[in-house]
Amino acid sequence: MSDRPLTAGEKALWQKVIETVKPLDEARVSRVKALPVAKKLPERRGPITAESFGGVSAKAIPLKEQVAVPEKAGLDGHWDRRLNKGVVQPDVTIDLHGYTLSSAHGRLDSxxxxxxxxxxxxxxxxxxxxxxxxxRRREGGRGAIRAAISDWLAASRHASHIAAVRRAHPRHGGAGALYIILRRRR
Incomplete structure (x- = not known):
């Protein structure tokens, strides 16, 4: 919407519209006002974690116990075929564009x-x-977030829940995105 004033023609047209409007029935207005209104949810401060929703956070894995996330293992052929065809619809999308290295790590973890x-x-x-x-020569280095993803996932407290990491289908971003497949709950 614009904040510009109405022209004389627009004012005249608006006046004609106003004259054709019938006021609402007062009984109907009172019924609408009597409808219950949803309560406003309490505002949450700080990061959103599993504890925010009544869950329990996992602890970080010590360095000596870390195992690399499987790149080509952990999924059956059916999953791989579906991923290669781009048929899998992700349950959630995490976009790390515009984040700093530390804030991207926090965003991925949460x-x-x-x-x-x-x-x-x-x-x-x-x-x-x-x-x-x-x-890379002109700007220096490569994408720091992209380079750190595999290390973050391997060191993550959620590493035991990750079944596989695959490059995304071109439909979902190709070389600029990854699929993270989580293990089924047992």
Missing amino acids: ALELSIAAGHRAILLITGKARSEEQ
């Missing part, structure tokens, strides 16, 4: 926690495409 608590199976993680060789 999103994994909530997805595990919600029982999701497939997560689409958007990190952005890797830069070309020329861009």
Whole structure:
């Protein structure tokens, strides 16, 4: 909507519209006012975690006990075929564009926690495409978030819940995104 004043023609037209409007029936208005209104939910401060929803957070895995997230193992052929065809619809999408390295790590960790608590199976993680060789020379380095993802997932307190990590189908972002497949609850 614009804050500009109405022209004379628009004012005249609006006046004609107002003249054709019939007031609402007072009985109907009172019935609508008597309808119950939903209570406002309490405002939550701080990060959203499993505890926010009555769940329990997992503890971080010590460095000596960390195991790399399986790149090509952990899924049956049916899952791999569906992922390669782009048929899998992610339950949730996590977009890390615009985040700093530390805030992206926190966003990924909290999103994994909530997805595990919600029982999701497939997560689409958007990190952005890797830069070309020329861009890396000109701007320096490669995408820090993209480079750190595999380390973050391996060191995550949620690593035991991750079945596999795959490159996304072009429909879902291709080289700029990953599928994180979570294990089924048993």
